[in-house]
Amino acid sequence: MTNVTVKYLMVFSQITQKRKEVIPISEGMTLQDLIEVLYAKYGRKFKKVFGKDLGHRSALITINSEVKEISYILNPGDEILISHIVGGG
Amino acid sequence: MTFDYGGYAGKTLRVDLSKGKILKETQSKPRVEKYLGGRGADAKILFDELEPNINPLNSDNILCISTGPITGLLGPTTGRINVATKSPLTEIYGNSNAGSDWGSELKYAGYDNIIIKGKAPKPVYLCIDDEHVELKDAAHLWREGIFEATLALQEEQRGYDTKVAAIGPAAENGVLFCSIIFNLWDSAGRTGTGTVMASKNLKAITVSGSGELKVADPDRYLEIVRDGWLGILNDPGFLTGEHQALGTPICVNWGNAQGWLPTRNFRETTFEGADSISGEEFRDKYSTRSSPIPGGRACMSCPNRCKRFGRIESGKYAGTRGAIEFEGIAAFGSKCGVSDLEAVFHAYTLANDYGMDCVSCGNAIATFMELVEEGILEDVDKLGLKFGNADAMVEMVHRIANKQDKLGSLGALGAYKAALKIGKNAVDYTTSIKGMDTIACDPRVAKGFGLTYAISSRGSDHLRTHVVFEMIRMPPEIGKELFGSEKACDLMSYDGKVRMVLWHENLAAITDSIGSCRFMHGSYYAQYPVPELLGKLHNKKEVNSIKYHDWISAATGMKIDYKKLLDIGHRIVNIERALNTRFGIRRKDDMLPKKFSEPIKKGPRKGQSFPKEQLEKMLDEYYTNRGWDLKTGLIKKSELIKLDMKEVLDDLDKENLVK
Numbered sequence A: 001m002t003n004v005t006v007k008y009l010m011v012f013s014q015i016t017q018k019r020k021e022v023i024p025i026s027e028g029m030t031l032q033d034l035i036e037v038l039y040a041k042y043g044r045k046f047k048k049v050f051g052k053d054l055g056h057r058s059a060l061i062t063i064n065s066e067v068k069e070i071s072y073i074l075n076p077g078d079e080i081l082i083s084h085i086v087g088g089g
Numbered sequence B: 001m002t003f004d005y006g007g008y009a010g011k012t013l014r015v016d017l018s019k020g021k022i023l024k025e026t027q028s029k030p031r032v033e034k035y036l037g038g039r040g041a042d043a044k045i046l047f048d049e050l051e052p053n054i055n056p057l058n059s060d061n062i063l064c065i066s067t068g069p070i071t072g073l074l075g076p077t078t079g080r081i082n083v084a085t086k087s088p089l090t091e092i093y094g095n096s097n098a099g100s101d102w103g104s105e106l107k108y109a110g111y112d113n114i115i116i117k118g119k120a121p122k123p124v125y126l127c128i129d130d131e132h133v134e135l136k137d138a139a140h141l142w143r144e145g146i147f148e149a150t151l152a153l154q155e156e157q158r159g160y161d162t163k164v165a166a167i168g169p170a171a172e173n174g175v176l177f178c179s180i181i182f183n184l185w186d187s188a189g190r191t192g193t194g195t196v197m198a199s200k201n202l203k204a205i206t207v208s209g210s211g212e213l214k215v216a217d218p219d220r221y222l223e224i225v226r227d228g229w230l231g232i233l234n235d236p237g238f239l240t241g242e243h244q245a246l247g248t249p250i251c252v253n254w255g256n257a258q259g260w261l262p263t264r265n266f267r268e269t270t271f272e273g274a275d276s277i278s279g280e281e282f283r284d285k286y287s288t289r290s291s292p293i294p295g296g297r298a299c300m301s302c303p304n305r306c307k308r309f310g311r312i313e314s315g316k317y318a319g320t321r322g323a324i325e326f327e328g329i330a331a332f333g334s335k336c337g338v339s340d341l342e343a344v345f346h347a348y349t350l351a352n353d354y355g356m357d358c359v360s361c362g363n364a365i366a367t368f369m370e371l372v373e374e375g376i377l378e379d380v381d382k383l384g385l386k387f388g389n390a391d392a393m394v395e396m397v398h399r400i401a402n403k404q405d406k407l408g409s410l411g412a413l414g415a416y417k418a419a420l421k422i423g424k425n426a427v428d429y430t431t432s433i434k435g436m437d438t439i440a441c442d443p444r445v446a447k448g449f450g451l452t453y454a455i456s457s458r459g460s461d462h463l464r465t466h467v468v469f470e471m472i473r474m475p476p477e478i479g480k481e482l483f484g485s486e487k488a489c490d491l492m493s494y495d496g497k498v499r500m501v502l503w504h505e506n507l508a509a510i511t512d513s514i515g516s517c518r519f520m521h522g523s524y525y526a527q528y529p530v531p532e533l534l535g536k537l538h539n540k541k542e543v544n545s546i547k548y549h550d551w552i553s554a555a556t557g558m559k560i561d562y563k564k565l566l567d568i569g570h571r572i573v574n575i576e577r578a579l580n581t582r583f584g585i586r587r588k589d590d591m592l593p594k595k596f597s598e599p600i601k602k603g604p605r606k607g608q609s610f611p612k613e614q615l616e617k618m619l620d621e622y623y624t625n626r627g628w629d630l631k632t633g634l635i636k637k638s639e640l641i642k643l644d645m646k647e648v649l650d651d652l653d654k655e656n657l658v659k
């Protein structure tokens, strides 16, 4: 078994009560599979803030700083970051 | 001349500090018709009344403080105030904008704006209490920090009902980038407006107002502001609730993830310590119940409530408390390579109490750190000035504020003037444009920000446009519709960026001139026609938006449609350019510093740069749209005629400053 690191920004870190965690992956596991794992682990609230109804402001997932398709096959050591899209400052 | 527009208080206060004279004038109708108020009106006043060649710290400099027609009214964010002067930092047009409810109070007291000239023989403060306006002795407050001065003045006046704009000891010491701080927490931070106020021996302006404001068409007005409120409350960005939870520090981790977070004086664009100085860290560790305003704070009539507060309970910096913003965190944190949030928070609070601009202060320290590491500057005061040294960073804040020893005195000049004094190739290590150092977003990654920095009328600055559009994954259709390119909303694409900058710049000029907040057209796009376009895309039947043109019309009684609104924005950009041409600004000054034409050396954005040729191409397109001469950057006569700026043309023509 190998691992990826998932980092949670913004409200995701409040729901999960952590800012990062290491998650084991199996061979061939996709980003979609990982999201399902997280839905199951963190429940309704987590799923809600993913926010499909927020359109272009729904959750943004980057893997090693790049936006990837949902069918992307995870590699050991990948760093997955989950955030909302924001601006300001 | 009578003044009968709604929304405005209707009077201007003129203060001559040298003579101790205070005059109340009827508001200028032609000026507000063409420039609305706030930033636009201030630029016109400076154009008409300021002798361009003066030393900014000479008593002849003018300090303008202005509200806009919607300041203090009911509506989606109505608390912003504009300050303008000739900047001691850049020696061109200086200007800054702050929130809070100080501006509203000024209008309730009966005044839209204040024009301050001269220099008081001894420290004074200006006390405005409805129609009673007087200069009072401030000797007892001179040398006091912002917190003490503000609280003492509130005690002397009407308690919390008195709103205070104050300067701190760093301004009195002549540090060139000092702020004016409104009601403890809101700072007109950039370009050294506080230093000018101090040079006039003016410690503070207190305001207590009990009057009322009238709008031209109350029924229509209520309809319009309801539409605007709903526009914000249904904005997808607002619905995430993130700004209310984290405030602007949300941008630390976010900017780092996007690879534009300036690190070690812009050597890199991602910071390994970002998470430890992030908004999330601040929220989790320091936003405690004992922080000054635990729930956060909003400016006048704002649903966003983006001001976050915290307190350090124990350790070396125990007792540090206050608000914190992204720009300050980046300035003292990632730019200095410091990942200790307590040190960053402490430095931030110190800078505010001394009354200094956190951005310029942090940038000066970061530049010195790099110059010491490169062997160009000697660490003569033996502070251990190198990236990552939190103690040296905090010590430098004290030293700069007090102009202590060699490095403190150098730092008080700001990064650019200090680098000129240091000589060798020190300037190549600064990120200054037109004399002002760059905020916390690397333009090699965010291309629209890059063009904005180059053309901004107050020197390197993002807020002249705030093109957050390129950061928030807007659908390509929106880019196509508004800016002619599907790629316009891609962060690193150059396509459509000039049009994107022009549109944002015109609207930002309006926002700053009416007294509203930039968040509402950048960050959130609740502003017409964006919700309408998104609604069309998603087949939504009911759409709400903020419509500045209708809002201003209902408030004032002027007749302004969307096209006229954009024309006014264009005119405001041009009056600022007219002023800047007198200060010697030409095409050569609309540039990006050497650092930004060099590729990023590591991290996910490795290899990205903003090539000079690319910028020149964009400037040609930008100038053509603005009606500026491609070679010199002077405004064309035909453009000034088109914009109904004949009186400006006549003046510039006499000075040989038009094409």
Ligand code: SF4
Binding pocket: B077, B078, B079, B099, B100, B297, B298, B299, B300, B302, B303, B304, B305, B306, B307, B517, B518, B519
């Ligand atoms: S968004 Fe923030 S800065 Fe803007 S008006 Fe609201 S509270 Fe003030």
